[in-house]
Amino acid sequence: MNRKDNEPSGYGLVPPELYRLPALQAAPLLLGQHLVRRTEDGEIRCRIVETESYGGIEDKGSHAFGGRRTARTDVMFREGGTIYVYLIYGMYHCLNVVTAGEGDPHAVLIRAVEPLTDADAALMRVYRGKAGRNPSGLSGGPGKLCRALRIDKSLNGLRIDSGGSPLRLEQVEHPKALDIVQAPGINIPYAGEYAELPWRFYLRNNPYISVKDKLETPFILS
DNA sequence: CGTTCGATTTTCT
DNA sequence: GAAAATCGAACGT
Numbered sequence: 470m471n472r473k474d475n476e477p478s479g480y481g482l483v484p485p486e487l488y489r490l491p492a493l494q495a496a497p498l499l500l501g502q503h504l505v506r507r508t509e510d511g512e513i514r515c516r517i518v519e520t521e522s523y524g525g526i527e528d529k530g531s532h533a534f535g536g537r538r539t540a541r542t543d544v545m546f547r548e549g550g551t552i553y554v555y556l557i558y559g560m561y562h563c564l565n566v567v568t569a570g571e572g573d574p575h576a577v578l579i580r581a582v583e584p585l586t587d588a589d590a591a592l593m594r595v596y597r598g599k600a601g602r603n604p605s606g607l608s609g610g611p612g613k614l615c616r617a618l619r620i621d622k623s624l625n626g627l628r629i630d631s632g633g634s635p636l637r638l639e640q641v642e643h644p645k646a647l648d649i650v651q652a653p654g655i656n657i658p659y660a661g662e663y664a665e666l667p668w669r670f671y672l673r674n675n676p677y678i679s680v681k682d683k684l685e686t687p688f689i690l691s
Numbered sequence: 692c693g694t695t696c697g698a699t700t701t702t703c704t
Numbered sequence: 705g706a707a708a709a710t711c712g713a714a715c716g717t
Contacts, residue, residue, distance in 0.1 A: 521709070523709070530709070531709085532709080537703095539702075539703075540702085541701080541702065541703090555701085555702090555709085556699095556700070556701055556702090556708095557701090557708060557709065557710060558698075558699070558700085558701095558707095558708060558710050558711080559698070559699030559700035559701070559708085560698065560699050560700075560710080560711080561710050561711070563709060563710085565709085576709095578709060580709090600711085600712070606712095610710070610711070611709070611710070612710045612711060613710085613711075654709075655709075655710095656708090656709060656710070657709060659707090659708090660709095
């Protein structure tokens with residue numbers, strides 16, 4: 470809840486061009502944007518503070534590596550702006566935003582978010598239960614944030630760039646004003662040489678980041 | 692503080 | 705049948 474650091478530049482949907490970019494370019498641009506989740510209990514607004522890029526058929530860490538198109542990965546091949554949700558380790562969901570063009574599978578994994586207001590945090594704690602006491606326990610991790618926002622496969626394939634969607638993105642902050650760190654990805658050792666590439670991005674010193682890099686390399690948006 | 696390990700089920704080989 | 709873009713409890717130091 471560091472609103473003073475970055476005054477809103479005006480509410481509105483994210484510029485559609487962003488969803489057409491390769492995931493590696495889109496991932497840092499999604500930082501600071503607002504993820505808005507609507508359920509029967511109300512609307513939760515939170516700020517994206519960590520993302521990770523999975524881009525193209527040459528990325529060994531990607532589910533769509535080598536062009537693998539299956540029932541699960543099919544949504545990755547759709548047009549940018551599509552929501553990709555999958556189940557991992559039998560019990561957690563992960564949320565991705567598909568980017569790039571149709572037939573070119575790119576996705577940005579949303580790894581951490583922070584609630585905007587105390588009211589947002591309160592409802593997230595209800596969804597999250599006991600473990601969501603401290604910031605990183607509430608929504609600092611892809612599985613955690615999906616629980617805190619009640620995100621499951623029912624959202625898979627929906628669009629994140631429409632105002633009427635139960636899950637949407639809004640452009641609020643100017644990404645250039647953010648202090649962004651670039652770091653290697655997490656838990657993808659099978660990706661070989663790709664595992665060490667800095668395809669993860671997060672906001673420096675943000676309390677919702679659970680895994681920090683030793684060398685917090687600054688990433689400057691051009 | 693740190694590391695290790697079990698949970699649980701979809702997906703693909 | 706094995707692995708998986710994870711988490712949290714249970715240990716050990």
